[in-house]
Amino acid sequence: MFTSRRLRLGATALTLTALVLGSAGCGGTTRENSGTDAGGAQASGAANPDAPIKEGLKIAFLPKQVNNPYFTTADNGGKEAVTEVKGEFKEVGPSEASASSQVSYINTLSQQGMDVIVTSANDPNAICGALNQAKAAGAKIVTFDSDTKPECRQIFVNQVTAQGIAENQVKLISEQIGGEGEIAILSATANATNQNAWIELMKQELKKPEYSKIKLVTVAYGNDDDQKSFQETQGLLQSYPNLKGIISPTTVGVAAAARYLSGSQYKGKVKLTGLGTPNQMREYVKDGTVDAFALWSPADLGYLAAYAGAALASGQITGAEGDKFKAGKLGEFTVGKDGVVVLGPPTVFDKNNIDQFQF
């Protein structure tokens, strides 16, 4: 009994060692020798800028997840565009934002013979294989909001560039504080990549002569946490009594800062702007705490993505740099490097237009 168990253990150990050594011994694929995959040659065929938009195109929207107000708004914008080009619109998507479930939806859409799949990727790599298969089966691929690797889609509709955000935010605060005085930035986390890129560009922007009287005193971090952002705002106002304005380029931060200001003596005296959603900010705009803030319009984003897809499927564009296409009410757009189309500067919301937006 004892010996047999020991024998068995020994045998198991031996097998395992053999397995490990065996697989280690035969060279194998390592990160160094695996090589890099050749960059995708994507824009194939020639574009015909005069081609009319085909009617009856089947255009499907696959957001990161359904039941998310941001994507519902974006998809409704897409629906409007698809109706304008007399296509068939469809929105499908997983109930949880996971890449693997998006893959099965992409397969389904490809199986249904969609002409265009417009998607926002939960993972830049995980849905690539499925998208390439769909592309091989004849579908055109447009990503919006969140991109995949460039070789997996024809067009990426980017909501805004970092430069666009920086210019917009600095311009807004300068207008509100009358072009001079101390300002502070309330950011998300200290290592948030996009926030830091924006802040860096804002600092560059502030060096322009027209902003020479504005002084950026500090950058505070609210960690995209409502409570922390609230306290940081309070701290800013105590530490810098001459503070004239705050920029908070994060939806959580700007709402928390607005809540603090609206209940304090600084209401209307210290200006606040940033990136926020109209539904969060409506009451603070109406009670005079906030003059104006900005965000891209998700509906326009979906609208543009649908037009880009229709233009692709009609052969107007191939996704090559320099291709031009018309996107209904938004006007003409040009495809940039790597197949990126930029929606444009953010939309500014103030008390005159805020009631037209619901998201």
Add this chain to the structure above:
Amino acid sequence: MAHDSLYTAPPSGAVAGRERGRLAGLRGALGSWDAAIVAGLAVVVLLASVSVPNFATGRNAQFLLLDLVPLALLALPMTLIVITGEIDLSVASMVGLGSTLMGQMWLSSGLSLELICVLVVLSGALLGAVNGVFVTGFGLPSLAVTIGTLALYRGLSFVVLGDQAVADFPADWTDAVVQPIPGTSIPVMVVPVLLLALVFGVVLHATPVGRALYAMGNNGEAATFAGVSVARTKFWLFVASGAVCGLVGVFWTLRYASARGDNATGLELTVVTAVLLGGVSIFGGRGGLLGVVAGVLLLGVLRNALQLADVDANALTIVTGTLLIASVVLPHAVADVRARLHRRRQRAQLTAS
């Protein structure tokens, strides 16, 4: 065949005893739930082929089967574990941790991918062994232990890779796992699934170990007295479950070409659903592997057909939930009705004689 006689009536009167015994034997061999679930699968496939456009194509079959590989693999050890009356809810987290370990090793260790795959399967086995030690060594309920490790392993997988993803696996590897068998539309990955299913099926249905699993599930104490080493067997089942999770972690990573901490989140519930739908009793002691394989397929076909028919994602979740409840409630209801009918017949026989 104690394990399959899910609906056989209680021992009947001596007169019809032999006749009924034979019938019950036949039903037992087929397994009435197994038969029902296979029939259900056939009906759903037929219905979908007729009514859902684009369902009955080779290409769709390939998509469908490929999506089912992780579920099918995880359901195999889960079947055996549930039959012993335990459960392993940490499977999806072990898949996620396996995936991030694979990503981290590929990123920074310089080891060959072949070796990494073996190491991931081994570390899966180790994670399973931790579950096994807590359940059998300390005698804790597996439900509590594996809910704990569900959170623990998921947390660790975020420690391993943070919120980044590793995606630069060689293209010939990531292509290989999604390839069909040449000349067919069946993914090659179906072959290892079938092989493993065969192994687990033979162990469960044709070895003393398999019979011991049913015995444990029905009555652990009695099994112990009958000379079955309950603790050791259960321990190795958890190890097997972990190893399979490691394997699924490798497959998942290559299939989606992306190793990240949230891979396979929530998959454990689908696995349990498939196993219960396959006729395994959540209380242990009953069920078979054929039914589970059919249950996995039924779940996959339903999901695929409903998606193709443009059914909303929330409706899909509702369908899965309803199936789970039905598969738990229905066998009980049927058994209950049978027992009542039987009692009535007995009473009628009594008054007649």
